[in-house]
Amino acid sequence: MNLIEMNLDKIIALCKKYKVAKLWVFGSILTPRFNDNSDVDFLVDFDEKHIELLDYADNFFNFIHEIEAVVGRKVDMVVNKSIKNSFFRVEVDETRRLLWSAQ
Template identity: 40%
Template sequence: MQRLLTDNIDRIKALCISHNVKSLFAFGSVCTDKFNDQSDIDLLISFYPMDYGDYADTYFDLADKFENLFNRSVDLVTDKSLSNPYFIDSVNRTKTLIYGA
């Protein structure tokens, strides 16, 4: 896992707690040696149950906060949105737990 994540782990955990996150995984280039200054950060997220309206607000607020924290683009993918088996396989090959179970 890249230093960009490990150096900010306490802030990441605090954001997860304040945004009802059940689990957060990094995946893609941020978990490999292919990560560079132009790379975005791919995150796979699972939330605890919440109302739909709260879900949307929480998702977009958290995505914005992660982009501000890392000062780069963040792709925040929800576990419930995964359906393509090839993409799921790609995620599973590199994913690394950052927060939760």
């Protein structure tokens, strides 16, 4: 988790830039299994009221690209409302840690 804590100010700045309503981290980064080869798993809610439909994809992929540059690792970004698998939903909900909330 030190990787996130060391870069939290930069991550929050990106959340503001890319109109993120909430950002969580989940997965191996929160466990002793996290290692030099691990990616970082994020769960995101965007403030869709303030993102034009035609800009949504650019906003999403640019956010990922910049987060990867900040943490220096591959990032898996999951949009919260897109989770359909109930087993994955339970796993994410039980393990996620909130990093940013616009409210």
